[in-house]
Amino acid sequence: MQNVTPAAITVLVLELAPAAAFGFAGQRVGQFCARWPSTVRTALPVLCVLPYVLLSTSQHMFSWKWCALYAALPVAIAWLLGRAAIADPEQSGNWRDAIVLLTLGLAIDLRWFEPAWPSGLTGLGKLLVVDAALYGFVAIRQLRGTGFDFHFRWRDWKTGLRELVFFTPLVLALGMALGFLHPHGHAPRLSMIWTWIYIFIFIAVPEELYFRAWVQNLLERRVGRRAALVITAVLFGLSHFNKRLSKSSAHFNWRYVVLASVAGIFYGRAWRQRRRVPASAITHASVDAIWTFWF
Numbered sequence: 001m002q003n004v005t006p007a008a009i010t011v012l013v014l015e016l017a018p019a020a021a022f023g024f025a026g027q028r029v030g031q032f033c034a035r036w037p038s039t040v041r042t043a044l045p046v047l048c049v050l051p052y053v054l055l056s057t058s059q060h061m062f063s064w065k066w067c068a069l070y071a072a073l074p075v076a077i078a079w080l081l082g083r084a085a086i087a088d089p090e091q092s093g094n095w096r097d098a099i100v101l102l103t104l105g106l107a108i109d110l111r112w113f114e115p116a117w118p119s120g121l122t123g124l125g126k127l128l129v130v131d132a133a134l135y136g137f138v139a140i141r142q143l144r145g146t147g148f149d150f151h152f153r154w155r156d157w158k159t160g161l162r163e164l165v166f167f168t169p170l171v172l173a174l175g176m177a178l179g180f181l182h183p184h185g186h187a188p189r190l191s192m193i194w195t196w197i198y199i200f201i202f203i204a205v206p207e208e209l210y211f212r213a214w215v216q217n218l219l220e221r222r223v224g225r226r227a228a229l230v231i232t233a234v235l236f237g238l239s240h241f242n243k244r245l246s247k248s249s250a251h252f253n254w255r256y257v258v259l260a261s262v263a264g265i266f267y268g269r270a271w272r273q274r275r276r277v278p279a280s281a282i283t284h285a286s287v288d289a290i291w292t293f294w295f
Contacts, residue, residue, distance in 0.1 A: 003118055003119060003120035003121055004121075005058065007054055007055050007058035007059070008118075008121055011051040011055045012124060012127075014050070014054075015051055015124060015127045015128055015131055016127070018134065018135065019127070019130060019134060022134045022135075022138045023148055023150035024149075024151065026138050029138065029139060030139050033140070038082065041078065041082070041139065042075060042078045042082055044135075045074030045075055045078050045132055045135050045136070046071050048070060048073075048074040048128055048131060048132050049071040051124065051128055052070045052116065052125075052128065053067060055117070055118070055121065055124065056116070056117075059118045063116065066116040069113070069116075070116075070128065073129075073132065074131075074132035074136075077100050077133060077135075077136040078135065078140050080136075081097070081137060081140045081141040082140045083096055084096035084097050084141060085142065091144055091218075092221045093219070097141075097214075097218055100133070100136065101214060101215060104133055105210065105239065108126055108129065109239050109242070110242075113125050113129070123202055127202070134148075134209075143214070143217070143218075145217055146209075146213035146217055146275070146277070147212075147213055147271060147274070147279075148209055148213050148277045149276065149277070149278070150277075150278060152278055153276075153278075155274065155276075156276055156279040156282060159273045159274065159276070159282075160270050160278070160281070160286070161283070161286070163267070163270040163280075164266075164286045164287065166266060167262075167263065167266040168287075168290075171262060171263065174258070174259065175259055178259070180255040180256065180259060183294055184294065192289060195292055195293070196285055196286065199284075199285045199288045199292075200282070200285035203285070203288060204280075204281040204282075204288065205277065205281045208277050208280045209277055211232055211235065211236050211264070211267075212232065212277060213271070215232050216229065216268055216272070217275075219231055220272075225272065229265065229269070232268055233261050233263075233264030233268055234261050235264075236260055236261065236263070236264035236267070237258065237259075237260040237263075237264055238261075239260070240253065240256045240260040241254075241256070243256055243260075263284075266283060270282070270283045
């Protein structure tokens, strides 16, 4: 994050609060919300528009178009997942789940909403979308088996770091063979800890929540564990087709897609060991931090 202002910090706190509530007390939050009338539960996420209004106003870039989007999209997500919960009580996966996930995935990957946010603060827009999806899947859909629980356990670290050890030799050999990895030999330093924490919170957790807790979780119920692992890993890889390229570049970064797909196998293995997002996020954040400092 850059261009940090008091308004941006306030918005960050506002957006982290719901994610923390779902991460530390998701089941209780879901049970509490279930007591409300369905109309209230569906309409409540309209409040997601408030962070956008606060930040855009402070930056003199408020737009009614974006305001309407951020008011309507969270409500639409809640409504669709509410209908999915009714149509699919067994939680084997419903076409409405697919619509929500596809829309959110494309919006983030293709940066549809980034123009709404100040330069350097587009991450706040992504976090807002995460909040809306969390509310839909936890409070409305009440999807089971996601593992979005941040009461850290020693086995999360054990599983996450085990997959890191398995993955590192493979990715180093493959990455160098493809000419994608270029060691630059920076020495470890204290800032690496803060980099790891930043990556864990703002990159690894949202991506693992999306791909493992929701996509892989739902696919397992349709196609089984192995197929779900491979399909999700490929989708994860494809989501990186435009990464490490300029925003104006139209090239398909196939090397990154290949390496990210391989990484997705190990992230998926870490998640499904005990169905824990913290475990796969530990692997994910560690891989990204190592890459940032040494490659």
